[in-house]
Amino acid sequence: MEDLKQTFLDEIKSVEGLVDLSNLKIKYLGKKGIITAQLKKLSSIPPADRALFGKKINDIKQFMETEIDVLESRLKGEELKRQLLSDSIDVTLSGKFVSFGREHPINKTLSEITDIFVRMGFSVEEGPEIELDYYNFEALNIPKDHPARDMQDTFYVSPDIVLRTHTSPVQVRVMEKRKPPVRFIAPGKVYRCDADVTHTPMFHQIEGLMVDKGINFSNLKGVLVTFLHHMFGPDTPVRFRPSFFPFTEPSAEIDIGCIICNSSGCRVCKNSGWLEILGAGMVNPRVFEHVGYDPEEYSGFAFGMGIERIAMLKYSIDDIRLFYENDIRFLRQF
Amino acid sequence: MKVSFEWLKELINIKDSADEVAHRLTMIGLEVEAMEQVNDDIVFEVNVTPNRPDCLSIVGIARELSAAYGVAYELPAHDIAAETGELNFNVDILDKELCNRYAGRIVRNVKICESPEWLKKRLEKCNIRPINNVVDATNYVLLEFGHPLHAFDLKTIKGNCIRIGTCRTVKGQAAKIKFKTLDGIEREMPDDSLLIWDAERPIAIAGIMGGIETEVSDYTTDIFIESAYFEPTNIRRTSKSIDLKTESSYRFERGTDIKMLKKALDRAAYLMKETADGEIYGKIDIYPKRYIPPKIQVRYERVNRVLGLKLAKKEILACINKLGLDIEEVDANTFKAKPPTYRRDLKRDADIIEEITRFYGYDRIPAELPKATIGIDSQESRVRGQESKIKNNIKESFLRSGFTEVINYSFMDAKDLDILNIAADDERRCLVDIRNPLRAEDAHMRTTLIPALIKNVIYNLSHGNRELRFFETGRVFINISQDKNSGLPLEKEHVGIIYYHEKSRTLYKDETQVFYIVKGIIEAIFNDLKIYDYSFKRSSEPFLHPGQSADIFIGDNKIGYAGIMSPAIVDILDIKAHRPFIAIAEIDIDRLVPYAMQVVQYRSLPKYPHIERDTALLVDVSLEASALMKWLRSYSSELIDDISIFDVYQGKNIPEGKKSIAFNVRYRASDRTLNDDEIDVVHKSLVAYISEKTKGQLRSS
């Protein structure tokens, strides 16, 4: 019996893999195995010796099972290790393309501005980019042969049809269709025949309008200061100064403290410490007359801003033409 | 406009520094855009808005500062101490509507030479080139008083007379008039342009430029100085139509001070006496159309209502009492303001309220959020809100699929359509033309987004950028009137994409055809928008590969196309060196959006399990998946839950001209668990049906 155990121990030592082990297991513990054969002999053992013999056989069987189990789990572990090793890949190689695209910086800026106004309860409106002279100029109190037209070099499609030079005509179109109160912004493309480092023939604006009973200049300031603080930070200085737009009166130009130099004076703010960012004003009663609103009952304010300028300031971009070259190395930065 | 600080201080006594004055000017609406040190002086660049021609002069700026500081200003010396004698000269205004006032003086025996240094320096600081003492005097007064003058060589004026009128009035009929201006250019004058004539011929274009024949030269001895008020619109029209802008026309077309013109005339004569030793003769002043400023009625209450303030009457009036307005208190609620002649921009109460605001100070008005009424958006705005959400979804999907957004100009070159082989009768040939384009290649509005996207790829390739995926959303413009009344062209929102791929340059080989990659993204977007009724049908777009392109339909509506760019076009574009695959697609978003507005309705989940069967058929290579699917779907059985194609194979073990298509059918009943035997029968029948339809053979596995 001790010999059997010794032989088993010698044989298990020379086991090299799971297959060997399985063969060993069959040899000793299988249906026709050595231990099974011994157990079968049990009945032929004299009853007096039977219990002792049985115990010995069972002990050795248990011993073998334990040995085999231990070795089996060790061998399985080693095999797994080997397999994992052979499955190994270079994890430092870059992954398969899932690089997302980037939103154009102009539209990114535009959505940011739109979101702020939408949170303030403004809806979003649109108008045609090819516009009647009437909506682009006349109804906004800019008659033909008026020097104010020089402020905007116009592309003409016909004597009465232009590429809109600003988003302001949307004001008139919406007011014509809707009774007050109105409160909306109108983002979009506008066109002027002008091209240099600071001008492109197409650019983007956002127009805003709020008309209701009792809207005043102080409200105009309230809404625009709130917007600018959202956009540029709550500590940004804001300054309102008089200006001229034919469709608003009083008109204002709104500056923020230069975000490039912190108002200490730099090339971008021409050493003034201020950056012009918005045009605005109380809607000129003449515009109300064009759309049939009673200026005695209703008042309102309008504002407009150039998106390119804001994006340029925000990202410190010094050439407006970069926006329309669409170089992927530029676009990927946003 | 350039404003010399030193010159300004000659008229108004200000203690403030140049910086402080610049700030003050900016805060009353005369924005100082830049300041430049010129020797001992500082020159402001002032942005004068078109409504304020009265500020286009040193006097004008001094007047505004005077109101801001509450300090008086003085006009420069212009009193003529003595006049030498009679004029013996005639002025006749023939078009009184176009010339409301005309004054003139004769200065004799001038000695033409260079102007004194101080005068030349001031002109130069304001970007005006000194010429001689007489011409310089008129330019000097233009800068100082803001009133343009003209000096004629008196001896060249024929018949000792001047007439002011259009060609039509003077000649009694329209006629082609050619006129040579001071700059030596011969110009053809429009019939309705106002001209200055002597007894025989035109000698100046009123308010714009004098003629070369009556120009003051080194040999001139006697001068006629003109100081007039010309109607702005006519000056502007003429200036535009002959494309000639001058310091003079700039001021006349904005409006000059009809009252000040006399003082300006005297000032010029005064200077010519000082600097050219001239003898001043008497004055002619014809003023047929007297200007009477309106009296504007203003309610105190309205001022406060517009501004959101509670100012007392006294405070309101104090804001404007130094602006030269005649104020008349009407009653407890109202006052009347009569503006000075140089403020023709003040016409209505809103204009006066603006003046009050300017001098009250924009910065003193508190910022207060409106007490807003919160209402329900109109149905129209709600729909628009939904639409913009859908558009955002589409954009977001392309971004997440690796496409970078570009924005291109809305312009297009008609030649781009030729490159794409667009047919003559194609809608995309209905171009909106721009009459005054900046460049010939930008003379039309785009009718498709593709040409610009192709250019984006070419541009990036030339800068060494590879693996490009771009998309753009924007409008295209079709010259078909969308509304008979307005005559405006049709504007449609499109999304265009371009996918540029070089096979050899990818780290992980993906054998998927580029067409299927792009199609997959588009299908994913449709599914995201819950649009299921879409189909792809072989396209006939002339710029796409005929074998690898499809028109995209929702229902029966074509909404776009997708495909591989035709190799012929890749050839023309000269980008074939890298053997790229270029896929493009363009979708009409306006047409797609209505299909995406469906309301989602929940369907309960199935209660009973399904049974699947896979089948492979050998069919002709020409059989398209869509045809197979159509036939499969046409097999009528309530037990079919879903059908999909999962394998298409051609090659080894498949006969020439055939391919194997494998499809999966999922069977399910809504009221019981199916058993295999039952489904075997149904599926066998389905396979028999489809084999017959496709003339296919069951492929033994």
Ligand SMILES: [Zn+2]
């Ligand atoms: Zn700065």
